[in-house]
Amino acid sequence: MTDTTPRTPSESAATPAPDASGTLDEALERLHTFGPERDGWLSNHAPMAVEALVRHGQAPGVHRWLDHYRTKLEDMPDRFAEITPVNWEEALGDPRRIADWAAYFERETTDRPWRDVLAEWWPRLLPGIAGGATHPVIRVGHGVRTLLAGEESGPRVRELAHALGYWAARHQPLPPLTPLAPAPSAGDALAAVARVPDQSGGIRTRLDQLTGFPQWPDAPVSGAEEARERLAELVRAATHRYAAYGHGEPVMLVHAATAPNAVLRTLPALPPELWAPSVGAAWAASAAVTAAYSPAAPEALPAGYAASLTADEVFARAAAHGDDHTIKFTDTALDVGDATALAAALRSVELNPPAL
Template sequence: MDLTSPNAPDTSGTLDEALERLHTFGPERDGWLSNHAPMAVEALVRHGQAPGVHRWLDHYRARLEDMPDRFTEVTPENWQEALGDPRRIADWAAYFARETAGRPWREVLAEWWPRLLPGIAAGATHPVIRVGHSVRTLLSADENAPRVTELAHALGYWAARHQPLPPLSAAAPAADAAAALDAVAPVPDQSGGIQGRLGQLTAFPRWPGRPVAGPEAARARLTELVRAATHRYATYGYGAPIMLVHAATAPNAVLRTLPALPRALWAPSLEAAWAASAAVTAAYSPARPADPGAVPGGLSAEEVFARAAAHGDDHTIKFTDTALDVGGATALAAALRSVELNPPAF
C-alpha cells in the first residue's frame, strides 16, 4: 500500500466507496465474529493508505456475510424489548437509518448514547469501537450519506448486541490508570470465550479514586486510560494478542466520541470506558508481563502505520491507529509489538 500524507482529507472518495460496499453486509459472521472492515478502512484512509483500501477489501470479502433478514421492526414503542436481541440486527440498522434520516445525527447519538453505554461490552466491545470510528469521520469530514449510514449501522449493531456487565463491587482505589489496570484481577477461568469470561467478573479497582471534577477532567482521565492500556500491550499483549487490543481501542472509541456528545455525558462515558477496558484486561491479561523485545529505532509514526497496513490484520491496523493517537515511543513500540504478535492477513 502506498503511503501518502497522514490525516489528510480523503478527496479520492475511497472511504465513501468502501462504506457503500460494506453496507450490504452484516456486522458479524459465523454467528458472532465481528466485521472489522468499516473500522479498518476508516483508519487506513485516515493514515494515507487510501490507494490500497479496495485491494484490502477484496481480500477481506471472504469474511463477510450478507445483512441478516429482518425479524420484527424496531419502533419508539418497542425498542426496550428489542435491546440486546441479536436476531434484530437488521431491524436495528433500519431503525437508526430512519432516525438519522429524520433528524441530525448528533441528536440521535446524544439520545442513544446513555441508553447504550451500560452495554458497552456488547460484541466484545466492537460496536462501540465502530461507533468511535464513524463519529471521528463525521466530525472531521463531510456529513454525507455513506458516513451517516455507517453511524446507523454501528449504533444498530450496538443495540442488537447490548450486554451489561454483571454487578460489580469496587476494590481498592488505584493512583492512576496504569496502576488500576495492573490491579485488575484476572478471571479464574480463561479457557472459554468472552461471554463465559465476562460472567466471572466480580470487582474492579476503584479508578479514578475520587469523582472527576467536570467534563474536562473526565476527558483527561480517559486520555490517561487510553495511554496506559496502549503502553501495557507492549508487555502483556502476548497473552491474547487479538483480544487485548480492545483494552485500548474501546476506551479510545469513547474518547473520540466525546466531542459529539453533551458535556454532561462525559463523566459517565469515562466510567463505562474504564469498565470496558478493565473487563477485557480481566478476561484476557496474563499474570505476568513479558519482555517486549528489541524495537526498531528511528521509525516515524507514519512508517509504523505503514508496517501495520502492509501486515493487513484488522486488529493490528486499529490498534496502531490508537497508538498513533497516543503518540510517543512507547506507544509506537506497542504498535510494532502488535505487528509481531498477530498473524498477517495476507
C-alpha cells in the same frame, strides 16, 4: 469559557487530512449490504479498518484490502420485526434484531441530525459497552471521527446508523461488580485488575466470571475537561500495557485500548454533561478485557525496540500486515503518539498473524 474540545492522548500528534479521494465513501457503500457479524457472532471489522487506513494515507490500498476481506463478510441478516420508539426496550440486546436495529437507526438519522440521535442513545447504550466484545462502541468511535473530520455524506451517516444498530443488538451489561480499592492512576488500576479464574472459554464466558474492579478514577470526575483527561490517560495506559502483556492474547487485548479510545473520539459530538459518565463505562470495558485476557506475567522488549521507526513507518507496516485488529490498534497507538505506544503497535504487528 473553558475549552472543552477533546484532544487525542498525544496533544502534539498531527491530525491527518480528511479523505479527498472518495475512497472511504466507496468502501462504506460496498460494506453496507453486509451484516456486522459472521459465523454467529464474530465481528465485521472492515468499516473500522478502512476508516483507519484512509485516515493514515493508505487509501490507494483500501479496495485491495477489502477484496481480501470479502471472504469474512456475510449478507445482512433478514429482518425480524420493526423497532419503534415505543418498543425499542424489548429489542435491546437481542442479536436476532441486528437488521431491525440497522433499519431503525437509518430512519432516525434520516429524520433527525445524527448528533441528536447519538446524544439520545449514548446513555442508553453505555451500560452495554462490553457487548459484542466491545466492537460496537469501537465502530461507533470510528464512525463519529469520520463525521467530525469531514463531509457528513450519506455513506458516513449510514455507517454511524449501522454501528449504533450493532451496539443496540449486542447490548450486554456486565455482571454486578464490587468496587475494590481505589487506584491513583489508570496504569495502576489496570495492573490491579485480577484475571478471571477460568480463561479457557470465549469472551462471554470470561465476562460472566467478573466480580469486581479497582476504583478508577479514585475520585468522582468533576467535569468535561477532567473526563477528557482521564480517558486520554486510560487509553495511554492500556496502549502501553499491550507492549508487555499483548503476548497473552494478541487479538483480544487490543480492545483494552481501542474501546476507551472509541469513547474518547466520540466525546466532541456529545453534550458535555455526557462526558463524565462516559469515563466509568470506558474503564469498565478496558478492565473487563484486561481481566479476561491478560497473561500472568509480562514480557520485556529489547532495549531500543522500535526506536528508529516513525509513526508513519509503523502504520505502513500495520497496513502491509493487513490484520484488521492490528490496523485499528496501531491507529490508536498513533493517537497516543509516544515511543512506548509505537513499540506496542509494532509488537501487535509481530504478534498477530498477517492477513495480506
